[in-house]
Amino acid sequence: MNVEILARIQFAFTIAFHYIYPPLSIGLGLIIVIMEGLYLKTGNKVYEHATRFWIRIFALIFGIGVATGIIMEFEFGTNWATYSKYVGDIFGSALAAEGIFAFALESGFLGILIFGWNRVGPKVHFFSAIMVFLGSLFSAVWIVVANSWQQTPAGFRIVGQGMNARAEITDFWAMVFNPSSMDRLIHVWNGAILAGAFMVLSVNAWYILRNKFTDIAKESFKIALLVATVFSLLQLLAGHKSGEGVAVNQPAKLAAMEGHYDSFAKADMYLLGYVNNKQKKTSGIKIPGGLSYIVHGKFDAPIKGLDAFDPSARPTQINTIFQTYHIMVALGMTMILLTLFGSYLWWRKKLFDKKWVLVAFVWSVLLPQIANQAGWFTAEIGRQPWVVYGLLKTSDALSKTVKANQVIFSLVLFTIVYIILFALFLFLLNRKIQHGPADDNAKDEIEEGTKRDNPLMIH
Amino acid sequence: MGSYLGIEYTVWWFLVFGAVISGYAILDGFDLGAGALHLFLNKEESRRIALNAIGPVWDGNEVWLVIGGGALFAGFPVAYAAIFSAFYIPFMIFMVGIIFRAVAIEFRSKEPMLWWRKLWDVAYCVSSIVIALSLGLMLGNVAEGIPLNQDREFAGSWLSFLNPFAILVSLTTLALFMVHGAIYLTMKTENRLYAKLHLLTNNFTIFFVVTFVITTLYTLLYIPHLSDFFRSRPGFFVIPVLMTATIANIPRQVKRGKYRYAFLSSAATIALLLIMVSLEVFPYLLYSPQNPANSITIYNAASSSKTMKILLIIALIGTPLVGVYTSFVFWTFKGKVKLDDMSY
Numbered sequence: 001m002n003v004e005i006l007a008r009i010q011f012a013f014t015i016a017f018h019y020i021y022p023p024l025s026i027g028l029g030l031i032i033v034i035m036e037g038l039y040l041k042t043g044n045k046v047y048e049h050a051t052r053f054w055i056r057i058f059a060l061i062f063g064i065g066v067a068t069g070i071i072m073e074f075e076f077g078t079n080w081a082t083y084s085k086y087v088g089d090i091f092g093s094a095l096a097a098e099g100i101f102a103f104a105l106e107s108g109f110l111g112i113l114i115f116g117w118n119r120v121g122p123k124v125h126f127f128s129a130i131m132v133f134l135g136s137l138f139s140a141v142w143i144v145v146a147n148s149w150q151q152t153p154a155g156f157r158i159v160g161q162g163m164n165a166r167a168e169i170t171d172f173w174a175m176v177f178n179p180s181s182m183d184r185l186i187h188v189w190n191g192a193i194l195a196g197a198f199m200v201l202s203v204n205a206w207y208i209l210r211n212k213f214t215d216i217a218k219e220s221f222k223i224a225l226l227v228a229t230v231f232s233l234l235q236l237l238a239g240h241k242s243g244e245g246v247a248v249n250q251p252a253k254l255a256a257m258e259g260h261y262d263s264f265a266k267a268d269m270y271l272l273g274y275v276n277n278k279q280k281k282t283s284g285i286k287i288p289g290g291l292s293y294i295v296h297g298k299f300d301a302p303i304k305g306l307d308a309f310d311p312s313a314r315p316t317q318i319n320t321i322f323q324t325y326h327i328m329v330a331l332g333m334t335m336i337l338l339t340l341f342g343s344y345l346w347w348r349k350k351l352f353d354k355k356w357v358l359v360a361f362v363w364s365v366l367l368p369q370i371a372n373q374a375g376w377f378t379a380e381i382g383r384q385p386w387v388v389y390g391l392l393k394t395s396d397a398l399s400k401t402v403k404a405n406q407v408i409f410s411l412v413l414f415t416i417v418y419i420i421l422f423a424l425f426l427f428l429l430n431r432k433i434q435h436g437p438a439d440d441n442a443k444d445e446i447e448e449g450t451k452r453d454n455p456l457m458i459h
Numbered sequence: 460m461g462s463y464l465g466i467e468y469t470v471w472w473f474l475v476f477g478a479v480i481s482g483y484a485i486l487d488g489f490d491l492g493a494g495a496l497h498l499f500l501n502k503e504e505s506r507r508i509a510l511n512a513i514g515p516v517w518d519g520n521e522v523w524l525v526i527g528g529g530a531l532f533a534g535f536p537v538a539y540a541a542i543f544s545a546f547y548i549p550f551m552i553f554m555v556g557i558i559f560r561a562v563a564i565e566f567r568s569k570e571p572m573l574w575w576r577k578l579w580d581v582a583y584c585v586s587s588i589v590i591a592l593s594l595g596l597m598l599g600n601v602a603e604g605i606p607l608n609q610d611r612e613f614a615g616s617w618l619s620f621l622n623p624f625a626i627l628v629s630l631t632t633l634a635l636f637m638v639h640g641a642i643y644l645t646m647k648t649e650n651r652l653y654a655k656l657h658l659l660t661n662n663f664t665i666f667f668v669v670t671f672v673i674t675t676l677y678t679l680l681y682i683p684h685l686s687d688f689f690r691s692r693p694g695f696f697v698i699p700v701l702m703t704a705t706i707a708n709i710p711r712q713v714k715r716g717k718y719r720y721a722f723l724s725s726a727a728t729i730a731l732l733l734i735m736v737s738l739e740v741f742p743y744l745l746y747s748p749q750n751p752a753n754s755i756t757i758y759n760a761a762s763s764s765k766t767m768k769i770l771l772i773i774a775l776i777g778t779p780l781v782g783v784y785t786s787f788v789f790w791t792f793k794g795k796v797k798l799d800d801m802s803y
Contacts, residue, residue, distance in 0.1 A: 059565070060565060062518075063518075063561050063562070063564075063565040064561070064562070064565075066518060066521065066561060067557055067558040067560075067561035067562065068558065069525075070521070070524065070525060070528075070554065070557055071554050071557075071558070073525060073528045073529070073532075074528055074543055074550060074554065076532070076539075076543075077528075077532070077539050077540055077542065077543025077544060078543045078544055078547050078550055078551070079544075081540035081541065081543070081544040081612065082540070084532065084536055084539055084540040084543075085536050085537055085540045087536075088532055088533065088535075088536020088537070088539060088540070088762060089533075089536065089762040089763050089766045090766075091532070091533075092529065092532040092533025092534065092536055092539075092762065092766070092770075093533050093766055093769050093770055093773065095528075095529040095532055095533060096526065096529035096530055096532070096533040096770060096773060096774075097529075097773050097777075098529065099522065099525045099526035099528075099529040099530075100526055100529075100773060100774070100777035100778070100780075100781060101773075101777055101780075103522050103525055103526075104519070104522045104526065104777075104780075104781045104784070104785075105780075105784065107518040107519045107521075107522050108519045108522075108781075108784045108785055108787075108788050109784065109788070110518060110519075111514075111515030111516055111518065111519060111788050111791075111792070112515070112788060112791055114515070115511075115514055115515040115792065115802070116515070116791055116792075117799075118799055119791050119792065120791055131784075159763070163610065166536075168762075168763040168765070168766070169763060169765050169766050169769065170765070172765075172769050399540070399544035399547075399612075400544075400610070400612055401544050401545065401612045401613045401614070402544050402547055406547050406548065406617070409548070409551070410547070410551040413551060413555060414555075417555055417558055417559070421558065421562060424562065424566060428566060428569050431569065431570070432569075
């Protein structure tokens with residue numbers, strides 16, 4: 001295999017693994033803020049136990065997120081040196097801003113969130129929870145801005161030629177608010193909050209099924225269900241908006257997402273299907289003209305197809321893009337149906353009555369995770385063969401001094417390390433969940449009943 | 460290239476980058492050092508106290524590495540691209556160290572079994588040592604320079620990193636971090652553990668002085684381009700003098716039991732060491748001894764004037780903020796470590 005393929009596999013593998021964790025941090029961050037806010041407001045110990053429990057889970061997730069994230073920051077330099085030189089002027093300022101504004105905020109206050117229960121008052125602790133959540137939200141801003149610039153470059157000019165060419169900023173705000181950044185940011189935020197909310201739903205549904213910690217579990221479940229319902233619906237809007245952006249800015253990607261080849265024909269929208277790229281034919285269950293309707297409001301409007309692009313300037317893995325895109329949409333719809341149904345049961349006061357519904361919620365933790373991954377694969381494979389859309393090809397972006405055997409070495413290394421890491425993560429997550437929200441200390445507190453009667457008391 | 464107060468943006472950014480790297484070395488230095496000496500502590504309780512002494516802050520300390528990486532990428536992308544693709548193998552090992560260390564700190568306390576804890580103690584200690592050594596190895600190679608081709612990309616073999624000078628710098632870095640970490644832990648502990656760490660601090664100081672002296676002699680004899688700076692500008696000789704003073708001050712303060720001053724001295728030693736290296740290499744970011752024309756300087760590696768200005772504004776707004784909440788976190792956890800239910 002050549003260096004390009006190896007380096008791409010390595011990047012895809014390390015970023016996909018990393019991306020399990022930061023969305024959970026964002027989503028759980030929001031849930032923790034809500035839970036701790038309710039505790040401060042009501043003084044109800046149920047919320048305190050729930051908050052403490054999810055902070056412990058958060059700490060585990062955050063630790064792995066940081067470690068795998070540092071790898072990402074330096075992998076640009078190790079494997080993609082030419083890319084780094086090309087985008088450094090633009091991408092670098094976003095990364096530096098992420099580090100200084102977001103990441104430092106998040107990890108600074110995380111120390112207080114985890115270890116500060118007895119060191120600071122409840123209000124300061126709650127403030128730290130908000131700061132950690134804001135920090136995680138900000139870090140998504142800068143990284144999505146940087147990636148969106150690669151999708152829809154703006155606010156720059158090209159300086160130099162050939163291998164020494166690079167993009168330079170001409171307008172910082174045009175770079176930040178490039179045509180796709182805001183749509184994609186909201187799409188990513190929603191996906192992240194769903195990842196956290198569904199994790200809380202899953203764990204608590206499991207507790208309720210097992211009759212463990214039921215008081216805490218039911219309250220936590222309701223909080224998460226509310227969040228999940230709202231953001232599943234918002235995600236439909238955000239996803240649609242993002243798709244409209246793709247139609248305008250990256251027509252080749254849009255055509256690949258629906259396997260649409262013929263520029264003079266209406267474009268269909270598939271529910272399920274398969275693309276044969278050799279025969280340029282897509283088959284499956286479809287709404288004829290559906291894509292045309294969504295983009296132009298008319299079922300028979302022609303849409304630019306893959307045939308309008310030079311084969312060297314459009315993606316080649318059409319079926320992969322088609323499938324990942326459709327998996328994302330299908331899972332998004334499933335989340336909407338599931339949360340709406342759950343909310344309906346809640347309204348009818350039958351939320352915890354049906355066993356199969358709870359079982360469905362236990363498994364639902366996978367929905368946003370797979371949808372997030374599938375969405376990113378669509379976005380990134382759909383941008384090929386470009387690493388910076390229309391400007392720099394992925395094959396030109398590599399480190400020229402790095403040899404295939406070096407990439408193989410590091411790929412094998414990361415694969416082994418990440419497998420161990422993931423196994424440990426699941427093992428510990430499972431132990432923490434088994435152990436549950438009422439830890440030994442908390443039980444003592446309930447028995448003593450004196451230590452924390454007034455949540456606003458300063459220790 | 461624009462300028463501010465008569466100093467070019469690129470030079471300003473070099474100063475910012477240097478400050479961030481020094482901040483990283485001082486902050487992560489003490490928790491890496493604490494990790495490197497971890498196995499010298501025998502009792503389970505001592506190890507727990509040592510871990511909890513760095514518990515609330517090590518993550519924040521590591522952020523400085525992220526900021527440093529971002530600062531290099533943003534301000535000097537050509538250098539960022541060259542350095543990390545050149546130091547491919549050491550850097551990959553460094554990163555695996557980073558992962559294992561984070562995991563070890565996080566996972567150790569999650570199970571009570573003795574074998575589990577011992578396993579993670581070893582992982583924590585070894586990864587801390589590996590990280591400190593590879594940081595030193597990279598610093599050594601940056602200081603003495605690496606072969607570069609016309610495209611300003613690495614042109615040597617990956618084994619060339621393991622040269623005597625770089626290994627000496629590497630050991631010196633480890634030793635300095637261990638002194639720094641031992642002093643930090645002494646500040647945070649009491650009674651018998653305190654006494655033990657007091658002893659360790661003295662031993663590590665001897666280790667550091669030995670490596671430092673050998674490295675200095677080696678530099679004077681074999682790496683002339685580094686000592687040239689001080690030969691041609693005698694006024695700057697004050698820096699090595701200051702550094703000797705701060706090093707000598709460490710055992711003095713330790714003996715008096717003034718660990719806070721000892722910690723400030725080891726922190727100052729780290730900063731002065733990095734200042735000395737940056738003065739020696741300036742304006743080079745990556746010197747190519749075989750062919751100096753191919754070297755990467757702060758001028759040919761720099762981003763555009765506009766980006767530099769944006770970066771400086773970001774740093775100007777961001778640094779005080781980071782300073783405020785970093786101090787707040789350290790202030791919250793000031794004093795001796797007390798284990799409680801949320802501890803590791």
